[in-house]
Amino acid sequence: xxxxxxxxxxxxxxxxxxxxxxxxxxxxxxxxxxxxxxxxxxxxxxxxxxxxxxxxxxxxxxxxxxxxxxxxxxxxxxxxxxxxxxxxxxxxxxxxxxxxxxxxxxxxxxxxxxxxxxxxxxxxxxxxxxxxxxxxxxxxxxxxxxxxxxxxxxxxxxxxxxxxxxxxxxxxxxxxxxxxxxxxx
Amino acid sequence: xxxxxxxxxxxxxxxxxxxxxxxxxxxxxxxxxxxxxxxxxxxxxxxxxxxxxxxxxxxxxxxxxxxxxxxxxxxxxxxxxxxxxxx
Numbered sequence: 001x002x003x004x005x006x007x008x009x010x011x012x013x014x015x016x017x018x019x020x021x022x023x024x025x026x027x028x029x030x031x032x033x034x035x036x037x038x039x040x041x042x043x044x045x046x047x048x049x050x051x052x053x054x055x056x057x058x059x060x061x062x063x064x065x066x067x068x069x070x071x072x073x074x075x076x077x078x079x080x081x082x083x084x085x086x087x088x089x090x091x092x093x094x095x096x097x098x099x100x101x102x103x104x105x106x107x108x109x110x111x112x113x114x115x116x117x118x119x120x121x122x123x124x125x126x127x128x129x130x131x132x133x134x135x136x137x138x139x140x141x142x143x144x145x146x147x148x149x150x151x152x153x154x155x156x157x158x159x160x161x162x163x164x165x166x167x168x169x170x171x172x173x174x175x176x177x178x179x180x181x182x183x184x185x
Numbered sequence: 186x187x188x189x190x191x192x193x194x195x196x197x198x199x200x201x202x203x204x205x206x207x208x209x210x211x212x213x214x215x216x217x218x219x220x221x222x223x224x225x226x227x228x229x230x231x232x233x234x235x236x237x238x239x240x241x242x243x244x245x246x247x248x249x250x251x252x253x254x255x256x257x258x259x260x261x262x263x264x265x266x267x268x269x270x271x272x
Binding site: 180183184185 | 219
């Protein structure tokens with residue numbers, strides 16, 4: 001069957017995205033380890049000064065090893081969820097690159113992404129709590145911080161998870177229509 | 186499904202191979218096999234029109250409504266389709 005121009009474009013872009021997500025699954029964990037272990041080095045300090053503080057407040061210039069380890073451990077659940085999501089996205093866009101749009105596997109990937117988005121909320125709360133602790137654990141008494149709470153980012157993630165869940169259901173409807181079309185002569 | 190497809194009967198009467206019919210109708214042999222084996226969920230009027238023109242028959246010659254299809258009849262139909270395709 002001749003492919004439409006739209007299909008060819010989808011396949012071309014999906015090939016690039018699949019490769020990008022594949023590279024991300026290796027680069028991101030390496031960067032995370034490098035960030036915490038090399039926190040006291042000047043490249044990381046440059047990054048901290050350039051990027052808005054995702055953990056709130058001013059980032060300290062020097063962190064002890066125990067703080068850095070707590071920070072890395074705090075990042076781990078969020079990192080695992082992110083890597084799983086990147087792997088799922090890689091597989092989904094690999095299917096799109098092959099021209100497979102409405103199969104059971106596609107629906108399964110969307111469902112998994114929705115579940116990972118829900119899990120990322122919990123992972124993010126854990127991450128934020130531990131990282132704030134890591135940044136302040138060596139502070140004098142009265143200046144240590146322990147934060148456990150929901151932010152606007154978590155609410156946004158919740159909406160993303162719900163939307164992905166609906167998209168998975170819509171894709172399932174599409175799959176049924178596609179299957180029926182395949183058996184229409 | 187209660188709709189039974191008698192395409193293989195008509196093909197045998199006209200002494201046509203399924204490949205010939207697929208080419209005449211403009212569908213793939215796999216699609217024709219889906220129709221012959223009873224796995225099709227729908228048939229387009231355009232396809233039915235082309236089949237009837239090619240085989241010089243009526244839709245009723247190809248399609249029959251049978252409320253209760255004996256299991257042996259369906260099993261033999263699938264087996265015969267497979268044997269005819271291989272010959």
